Amino acid sequence: MLAPVSITGIGKCVPEKVVTNDELAALVETSDEWISKRTGIRARHVAVEETATSLAVSAVKDALAMSGEKPDSVGVIVACTITGDELTPSLAGQVQKALGIPLCAALDVSAGCTGFVYALVTAASLMDTLQKDVAIVVASEIMTKYCDWTDRATCVLFGDGAGAVVLRRSEAARLLHPILSATPDTDDVIVVKKEARSTPFTGEVVSSRESIRMKGADVFTYAVGVLEETLKELSVRCGEQPIQKIVPHQANEKIIDFVIRSMKLGREQFFVDIANYANTSSASIPIALCDAWESGWLSAGDRVAIIGFGSGLTSGGAVIDWTIQNEKENK
Amino acid sequence: MQEKIIASLMAQLDLDREAIKPESRFIEDFSMDSLDMVEMLINLEKETGIKVPVEEVGDIHTVGELISHLEGKQQ
Numbered sequence: 001m002l003a004p005v006s007i008t009g010i011g012k013c014v015p016e017k018v019v020t021n022d023e024l025a026a027l028v029e030t031s032d033e034w035i036s037k038r039t040g041i042r043a044r045h046v047a048v049e050e051t052a053t054s055l056a057v058s059a060v061k062d063a064l065a066m067s068g069e070k071p072d073s074v075g076v077i078v079a080c081t082i083t084g085d086e087l088t089p090s091l092a093g094q095v096q097k098a099l100g101i102p103l104c105a106a107l108d109v110s111a112g113c114t115g116f117v118y119a120l121v122t123a124a125s126l127m128d129t130l131q132k133d134v135a136i137v138v139a140s141e142i143m144t145k146y147c148d149w150t151d152r153a154t155c156v157l158f159g160d161g162a163g164a165v166v167l168r169r170s171e172a173a174r175l176l177h178p179i180l181s182a183t184p185d186t187d188d189v190i191v192v193k194k195e196a197r198s199t200p201f202t203g204e205v206v207s208s209r210e211s212i213r214m215k216g217a218d219v220f221t222y223a224v225g226v227l228e229e230t231l232k233e234l235s236v237r238c239g240e241q242p243i244q245k246i247v248p249h250q251a252n253e254k255i256i257d258f259v260i261r262s263m264k265l266g267r268e269q270f271f272v273d274i275a276n277y278a279n280t281s282s283a284s285i286p287i288a289l290c291d292a293w294e295s296g297w298l299s300a301g302d303r304v305a306i307i308g309f310g311s312g313l314t315s316g317g318a319v320i321d322w323t324i325q326n327e328k329e330n331k
Numbered sequence: 332m333q334e335k336i337i338a339s340l341m342a343q344l345d346l347d348r349e350a351i352k353p354e355s356r357f358i359e360d361f362s363m364d365s366l367d368m369v370e371m372l373i374n375l376e377k378e379t380g381i382k383v384p385v386e387e388v389g390d391i392h393t394v395g396e397l398i399s400h401l402e403g404k405q406q
Binding site for chain 1 (some may be wrong): 342343364367370373
């Protein structure tokens with residue numbers, strides 16, 4: 001069961017270096033027109049000095065500052081990443097250490113590009129189970145370190161970044177209708193293999209880490225199906241208080257456009273910022289939420305659905321009654 | 332079947348009826364890419380109930396071939 005919570009702070013951090021499509025054309029046979037027409041992507045942020053941890057910590061600090069919470073009030077940290085800096089300690093543990101939080105529950109979840117939805121639901125569940133009042137949820141990814149920079153079909157798709165929110169227990173529940181799902185990836189449509197090392201007992205099994213491998217057509221078919229199904233299910237659950245706005249995982253603009261046409265929805269209902277960031281995996285939803293709020297597209301009082309889909313094959317969604325006012329509303 | 336396919340293509344590609352001929356090639360004439368082709372197959376599955384696996388996309392190059400392919404599966 002989820003604790004009744006509200007999002008009281010949000011933050012994001014992306015690497016300083018921006019790589020445009022034109023710059024990628026110098027690395028692989030591609031062009032701005034080719035990439036933008038097929039994906040909606042125009043540029044991405046690429047980590048040079050930054051790490052998954054440094055991006056996460058920066059995003060969390062901004063979210064905490066907005067919420068007004070002190071680090072020692074945090075009872076739960078749930079981080080999600082598939083590209084964390086260390087096998088252990090966890091990204092959540094690294095964030096805890098950087099913030100100087102003496103004692104709290106801290107763990108990572110791994111659910112591909114759906115990670116943020118899984119992490120949000122996990123955090124709100126733990127707040128109920130552990131009777132904690134404040135939680136941090138952070139997603140941080142360095143996807144570009146796992147790209148094959150000779151493969152134009154995949155390397156153009158990804159970018160790096162982090163986004164974070166602060167949850168506080170509230171009288172009314174403002175994180176609603178969670179859906180978490182996974183279906184076996186029987187055809188290996190999205191895979192990133194870890195390196196393998198031999199031990200005295202295994203013989204020679206050394207293999208280097210592999211880059212992201214995707215079967216684009218299968219991913220597209222899966223993504224449009226679960227995005228549509230999840231949105232329909234959330235809409236049914238919302239009943240007479242309909243979803244007003246949708247922030248989907250930013251994987252490919254064509255996926256979003258397909259669902260808009262298929263469900264006969266208005267494009268203005270969807271927030272899309274993939275042009276600036278490419279696919280940042282689990283970080284895409286909190287980055288988009290942050291941009292949506294900063295731009296004034298998302299305002300206090302809005303009912304917004306977040307929907308993720310990705311490797312696993314995972315999918316998930318939830319409804320947020322947004323409560324954070326922005327400066328434009330205050331003026 | 333033919334009319335369903337043409338209507339679906341008109342809606343997806345925002346084309347007039349006259350622009351869609353049996354000999355029209357998806358990639359060369361309509362500038363479709365692989366994801367557009369997948370989108371077309373998903374739309375047609377909804378319209379006709381006939382599923383065309385993604386692996387078969389490579390066998391379909393023209394509107395005429397698509398019609399024949401779906402008619403073959405219908406029988």
